Amino acid sequence: MSTASSLPIVRTIGDLRQLVAGWRKEGHVVAMVPTMGALHAGHATLITAAAEGGARVVTSVFVNPTQFAANEDFGTYPRDEAGDVARIAPAGGHAVFAPGVAEMYPEGFATAISVGGPAEGLESDYRPHFFRGVATVVAKLLLSCLPDRALFGEKDYQQLLVIRRMVTDLGIPTEIIGHPTIREADGLAMSSRNAYLSPAERAVAPKLHQVLAEAAEAIRGQVPPAEALIAGNRTLDAAGFKVDYLELRNARTLAPVADTGAEPLRLLVAARLGKTRLIDNLAV
């Protein structure tokens, strides 16, 4: 275990368990914030929320290779451990779990967790490997720490529902808490991948949130969802996005909506701007 500005950084599951066992002995509640690093103000908010009520907070920093396809950005995903560590302590975090790939995927590793239900469609249509990688690594992170609660941002809304489904189904003894998306002043959802955007793309990017907000407003105002979604697609096309999907779904199951009046609703969007793929979502 090493420390930077007095924040313990643990690299192995054994060391993490020892650290957490010490906290447990002292009677602390333990919370976890799993991340891929490249921390921004959204992550900081999660860490601060996790620490509420005096919990000890582990922030994990692990860029998980198994959730990237060969053509995706695993190699270029932003990595800045020193910068991440510097953000964690001020946010109220108590330790960093930053394992190497060999610690998470030791020789002979052969296990995968697949989730159906909320994992079907949307992201899975475009990243078929994604949720399998996410579910497996999140299970291992949670089981390595066994926190009382773990916090995830609603920016990755489908991911949040998939993790909640898995944790319920397998009986992982951790409460999964979703935290509202943190946005830039112009509405763009904070994301580590925003760093990929050129200045011109960055100027256009907030359209994604605007379109969601306009579609939500229209649907609330009794505009037929199909009509609102067509208008949203048109706006995004015109702004230079290539839309993967813009859909209205049941907010709890992500199933297609049968009765807009009777179900909790969520709009979800994924679109590419140049080489950058952005996602966002909004309650209706």
Next chain:
Amino acid sequence: MSTASSLPIVRTIGDLRQLVAGWRKEGHVVAMVPTMGALHAGHATLITAAAEGGARVVTSVFVNPTQFAANEDFGTYPRDEAGDVARIAPAGGHAVFAPGVAEMYPEGFATAISVGGPAEGLESDYRPHFFRGVATVVAKLLLSCLPDRALFGEKDYQQLLVIRRMVTDLGIPTEIIGHPTIREADGLAMSSRNAYLSPAERAVAPKLHQVLAEAAEAIRGQVPPAEALIAGNRTLDAAGFKVDYLELRNARTLAPVADTGAEPLRLLVAARLGKTRLIDNLAV
């Protein structure tokens, strides 16, 4: 929670956690013996071994539907909860976890754990659904109890290695302990499915173990493995078995053997006798 002959029987994960939390508070080590019920002397031995050193032992009794294919014996698998409970206390067990199907697979259940490596081939060639069902339910049983150790019989040797692989890979904080197969006086490995055998089949069934013992002896005596296996197959055919497989594998990985002199070796067999499918295995 109900009790029979003073043995607590818990039906829900919540009640199990409460029971285990109480034991933890008292400083007890906790052990688990997952079973599908229809307990025999082999299970009793596992329970007794689990209790060694003063551990509190949970025996789970759950006939897991997801590890049976449609054409298999889920419907007819022997069920006798009262008989099981009567065997557990004398063996040294402290509680029974006997959940219903809806407790293990609540509405919307959508998660599955798949294992490669040791799960490939052998049983998977004949029961392709099997280890996925086993891995998922064992993970949930372990996570519902979080025992320090869990015991499994070596009779299901491939299953033992698959569970060990999964537990290592996911970081489930439980030590997996294999226990030597318990046999009838004539060598037949104890199994709940032995109850399916007609008297004539029961008389022939010990051949399975005899063939393994002879093949192991031959291989130790430098008979080429292929030759020993052909002889074993012939003996089983002649005795009326339909052999699914009789194979020599690396005892740690279950990979095909490259160098019989340098690897730990295990013989594994599966064969059908009438409508009953029997498996067994032996160290060389």
